[in-house]
Amino acid sequence: MSGTYKYLRSIILISSSALIMLMIAIACSNRTGNKITETPTSGSIHILADSSFQPIVDAEISTFTGLYRYAHITPTYVTENDLISAFLDDSVKVVVTAWEPSAKQKELLLNTQIVVRTTAVAYDAIALVLNKENKDSLLTYDNVNDLFTGKLNDWKSINPASDCGKMSTVFDNEKSTNIRYFKEEFKLEGQLPSSFYAVKSNEEVIDYVSKNKGAIGLVSVNWICDKEDSTMRAFSNKIKIAAISQKFLEKGSYFLPVQGSIYDKSYPFTRKINLVSRESFSGLGSGFVSWFSSEQGQRIVLKSGLVPATMPIRLIQFKK
Numbered sequence: 001m002s003g004t005y006k007y008l009r010s011i012i013l014i015s016s017s018a019l020i021m022l023m024i025a026i027a028c029s030n031r032t033g034n035k036i037t038e039t040p041t042s043g044s045i046h047i048l049a050d051s052s053f054q055p056i057v058d059a060e061i062s063t064f065t066g067l068y069r070y071a072h073i074t075p076t077y078v079t080e081n082d083l084i085s086a087f088l089d090d091s092v093k094v095v096v097t098a099w100e101p102s103a104k105q106k107e108l109l110l111n112t113q114i115v116v117r118t119t120a121v122a123y124d125a126i127a128l129v130l131n132k133e134n135k136d137s138l139l140t141y142d143n144v145n146d147l148f149t150g151k152l153n154d155w156k157s158i159n160p161a162s163d164c165g166k167m168s169t170v171f172d173n174e175k176s177t178n179i180r181y182f183k184e185e186f187k188l189e190g191q192l193p194s195s196f197y198a199v200k201s202n203e204e205v206i207d208y209v210s211k212n213k214g215a216i217g218l219v220s221v222n223w224i225c226d227k228e229d230s231t232m233r234a235f236s237n238k239i240k241i242a243a244i245s246q247k248f249l250e251k252g253s254y255f256l257p258v259q260g261s262i263y264d265k266s267y268p269f270t271r272k273i274n275l276v277s278r279e280s281f282s283g284l285g286s287g288f289v290s291w292f293s294s295e296q297g298q299r300i301v302l303k304s305g306l307v308p309a310t311m312p313i314r315l316i317q318f319k320k
Contacts (some may be wrong), residue, residue, distance in 0.1 A: 040287025042070035047285070048086055049096035050177050051077040052202065052220040053273055055232070056122065056304050057096050060292050063300060071284055079175035087276065090114075094277045094285040098124070098177050101276060114278050121292045122273040123307035125257035126178050127224060128242040129209050129217040134164050138254045140245045141268050145186050147216070150193035155214060164214040167195055170205050171218040174198045178218045181271060203235075210238035221257045222273075225305025244268055263307045272309060 037043055049057045054077050061073045075096075078086075084099055086092045088109070101109075106116050128144065130137055136159045146152035147169060155162035171178050176198065182188070199205055202223045209217040217239070224236045243254035247268050261267035275292060279285040291297050298308035 038281075038283035040282055040284060040290065041068040043284040044072040044074070045094065045284045045288075046074045046076065046092060047094045047096065047288075048083045048092045049075050049077055050080050050083060050098065051172065052098070052177055053096055053124070053222055054202075055222050055226065055229070056273070056301065056306060059300050059304060060297055061288075063296070064288060064291050068287075071287070073284070073288060079173055080177040080180060081175040087278065090278070093279045093283075094275060094289065096273065096275055098181065098271050098273060099276070100272075100274060109278065114280070117277045117289075119275045119277075119289050119293050120272045120309040121275055121297070122301045122309050123262050124271055124273050125221045125262045125267055126181060126269045126271070127219055127221045127257045128244065129206065129219055129224070129239040130242055131164070131209055131211075131213045131215055132238070132240050133213050134162075134240065135159075136162055136164070137240055137242050138245075139242050141247045144182075144244065144269075148182055148186050148188060148192070150195075153193070153195055166214050167216060168212065168214055169193075169196045169216045169218065170199055170208050171196070172198070172202050172205055173200060176218075178220065181269070182218075185269070206235050206239055216242075221262070222304070222306060225258075226303070227305070228303070259302075259305060259307055273306070 038045070054075075057075055057077075061075060065071050065073060080097060080099055083095050083097055087095050088105065100118055101116050109116050128139065134155070136155060139158070143152060143158065147167065152158075153167050155164040155167060179192070199208060202219050205217040205219050206223070209215040224232055224239075224241070226232045227236075241256055243256045244267060245252055245254050246266060253266075255261040255267040257267045257269070262270050275289045277285055277289055293310040295311060298311045301308045
């Protein structure tokens with residue numbers, strides 16, 4: 001019996017020692033901050049978003065954090081180039097962007113045991129906005145192509161009776177995702193024509209166009225499409241939006257960048273809004289991505305004037 005007692009006593013001592021060591025490790029983890037403090041609906045994260053998509057990102061974050069009061073998401077709005085650099089350098093785990101990582105970029109990250117996940121959450125369009133006094137608001141796809149190649153630089157080339165003078169095209173910043181889109185669309189290389197000017201924000205684009213009769217502005221429709229938002233109404237009241245013909249059609253129908261023509265791509269300059277994540281666990285970033293692409297998040301996309309990407313349009317309803 002004494003041998004059995006000693007054996008059991010030694011097991012108890014070993015187990016107790018192991019438990020004490022585990023408790024010490026947990027305590028040290030708490031003190032050093034190594035413990036994971038995030039869940040899909042709680043914690044604090046910082047994300048980067050392309051400034052073109054600020055209105056929809058602000059709306060989604062506001063609703064998400066209103067529902068989950070222990071969730072804190074801080075967005076910073078930057079250019080596409082800065083966003084991509086920060087994401088690839090592991091300075092941020094989640095980004096909102098029109099960019100999609102290339103196969104080579106994914107492979108390089110996978111070699112460091114990072115899995116990149118891209119979730120399309122909405123369809124957006126790039127609107128060409130005009131001064132309210134400009135009567136020539138119908139442009140062909142080729143007109144826009146010629147604008148970017150420098151072949152078109154005067155409103156009289158479109159309408160000999162126009163009094164709008166020389167064309168000047170403004171966009172949101174020197175590293176604009178809108179410019180990158182059109183360069184890829186028209187397969188352009190090199191410098192833009194001298195009539196193109198970068199300002200500092202989408203608000204400045206709209207303000208410039210409202211004050212210059214011959215100006216054309218490039219803005220995400222995300223900035224002007226929510227008619228229930230007072231700021232967007234003020235923006236849209238300052239300018240008019242050009243209707244564009246379909247690709248390679250000189251004559252025929254012209255389409256505004258509204259939900260129906262974005263959805264069926266009859267408006268030619270459409271693109272996806274993506275959430276790109278490199279989060280390695282199921283944290284708040286993953287929770288926000290899942291919520292943004294869920295029915296609740298997609299209803300906000302629909303209400304904002306954009307087109308939901310993860311749910312059939314016929315199944316999404318918005319009741320006033």
